[in-house]
Amino acid sequence: MSPSAPADHELRLLLVDEQRSFHIMMKAMLFNVGISRIHYAYSADEARRLCLRDTFDVFLIDYDLGAGENGRQLLESLREKKLIPPHGVVMVVSGDASRAMVLSALELEPDEYLMKPFSQEQFKTRLRRALERKRNLLALFQALDRGDDATLLEECESGATQHPKYSNFCRCLQADTLIKLKRAQEARSLMRQLLAAQDNSWARQALGRACFDLGLFDEAISHLQACLRLTPLMVEAYHWLAESYLAQGRDDDAQAQLQQAVAISPQSVHLSRRLAEVSLKRGDYAVAKDVLLSLIDLTRNSIHRTPHYLGAYIQTLTLYALNSNDSYHIANLQKQVNNALSRLRDVMVGSDFNYPAFEQLCQARVQIARGELLKGKKMLYRANQNWLDAPENMPPTLLGETILGLYQLGEFEYADSLQGLLSDNEDQLLTTCIQVTRTDKTVLERRQRYQQLNELGIKAYQAGELEQALGHFREALRRAPANTGAALNKIQVLLQLIGKSHKNKDYDDECRTTISLLDGIPLNPAQNERYRKLRDEFTQLRH
Structure with missing residues (x-):
């Protein structure tokens, strides 16, 4: 032995x-x-x-x-x-x-x-x-432990032949490995052979999974539905059925299948996570926020613990409140966020993760959602002041939370520039949150109108039409009051008008007020350099 x-x-x-x-x-x-x-x-x-x-x-x-x-x-x-x-x-x-x-x-x-x-x-x-x-399948389990897929396939074949009582287990594991190796056609053939002898829910599920990988979505759905008729509690079959529906653009059906799976197995992290992602993409923030809150509790002591769940929950709460047109949800946001933060504080503080900065970013986003834009902006930038000169060094989780906060704040250009720093393999839930925020109707409408006005202001300024440019920048800032670029553009136009109108008091007061909105905020290097030059120019004009 x-x-x-x-x-x-x-x-x-x-x-x-x-x-x-x-x-x-x-x-x-x-x-x-x-x-x-x-x-x-x-x-x-x-x-x-x-x-x-x-x-x-x-x-x-x-x-x-x-x-x-x-x-x-x-x-x-x-x-x-x-x-x-x-x-x-x-x-x-x-x-x-x-x-x-x-x-x-x-x-x-x-x-x-x-x-x-x-x-x-x-x-x-x-x-x-x-x-x-x-003991009988020891070589198989050793190959599985090593991640040696080639040997694993051989041992699955050997185990199925030499130990008939484990044949179904070996064949289904063989199919799973073939699918992992992008050999779904072989897996499909293997499972069809197995099912020809006897119907089996595990084989049905593996066959459905292979068909999904091959793009045979109708066939995948048929096998997965058959699997669930045999074994209604086989939750992974609901997962792949949902993925097949998503591939066909049947998002409502997909969400319904995932909700059923989570109802059957509420302790499943990956099913709850997928339900949160799909609900977010569908704009069903009510479902997404409840699922994310349960995920925070479900994972707080596990290897799946991540601040992404908390960040996504806060963003979902915010989107839910903004789209509800109900002042109660906005007013209640602070309490809900504080409760969520307290659930993770004890397990995140003291770890390698920068929890204080993360918490400050979360609180900044709450202030922004409540309309305290200046306060929220200062908190957001100060939480990132150690990385403003080199944002590429920012921890991915903090980077994602910052991007979400910037879009929420209306700092669209800055958010776009930072999003390029997120790696392709970044947490799917985080990237889903960012994409949903960018395309959320309330955020998108505000952004489109802001960009239109800001571009009109730039064109008018370049054409020397200063009064018209000022009007456009004023309106752009009404749409996105905390946007640094628009504020700097407005200051630049006002300085031109002050110079031409011999220190017009109204322009002077408006310029001073706009400059004060950026005072004390640790801007990124490019913004800070432009702000410094415009502020110095205003000081010189006043003398």
Whole structure:
């Protein structure tokens, strides 16, 4: 027997449960089935520390670990850090028999799932079954662990041939790997052969996924619907059905499928995230904000934790409030944002992430949404003052939040210039938020009218029609009161008019007021240089 697959009496087991009584009960049960090398942990942190120091063969993890990380989040963390060896058997246990809890546990694909209370015979049978599968398909799981797709395909073929009881598992994994390698046509043929012998929901799902990749959307929809008739709780089939509908432009149907999937499996991060993205693109901010709020809570202790969810939630709240035409939603925005910030503050402060700057950006966006444009603008620029000279060095999350704030503020040109710094592989939710904000009807209408007026002002100025140019810039600033470029253009025209009209007091006062709007704001280098020159010119004219 390979050293990677120890004999039963050599198995090292890690038991993770917050209750000492369960530890005592399981110790007796484990001794009775021949396992004596047992290590105990009462929390996810303690379990992770043990795994960093030692290697285990069996992981018995309770889903509910009390405050902090739950069993699902611990398992995701152990897998990400590759602390579960290829031969390792994972058994998840839970005392909660609700559908949401069961599906959440099964979504992680543990080797076995047990409901409390369970008998010694049940445990023994499930453990033996899981160990047998890992031992018989050890080379397959080793290739999967290494990410060696070529060997994995060979081992799937070998496993399906040599171990008929695992044939469906091996064939479906083979199809998934072929799809990953952009060989969807081979996956389609393989699954059709499998289904010719016997209908199977996993094969139906894999076939639907292969058809989706091949652009055969009607066929994909047909197979995925058949899959759901066989197994109505197969949530991943809803996901690919939604993707197929999206590919056909049936966005309403896609959102409905994702909502159904999330209702069935509310603990699924990737399904909730996809629902948020689709809802945002459809402009359904009511659904998007609720889903994003649940994502913040769902991921706060997991490897999926990201400030992008909080940033997207705040932006969605803002878009919802702006499009509702209801002053209540604008007035309530500060309270909702403060509550959301408090949910993540304790887990983000002290990490490598610059939480203080992020929080300041979020608060700036609230002030802008409430109409406190000058206050919000100062907060936004000050949060970024360390990167104004080199915005390419700004952390991606802060860059995204800044771009959102700038579009909301009406600093359209500056926002466009920064958006080019976002990498192509940046967080999809972040880029979706930015795109939705750019194309939101209230933002777009304001931007289009502002740009039209600003361009008319520039043309009038170049033609020497200063009074007309001033009128256009005034109106442009009415549309986008915090736009730095339009303010600088207006100052430039006023300086020309002051020079021609021998220090007209009205122009003088208006110029001074406009200059004061930019005073104390740490502008970017190009804006700051132009502002400094215009301010100095105004000072000279006054003397």
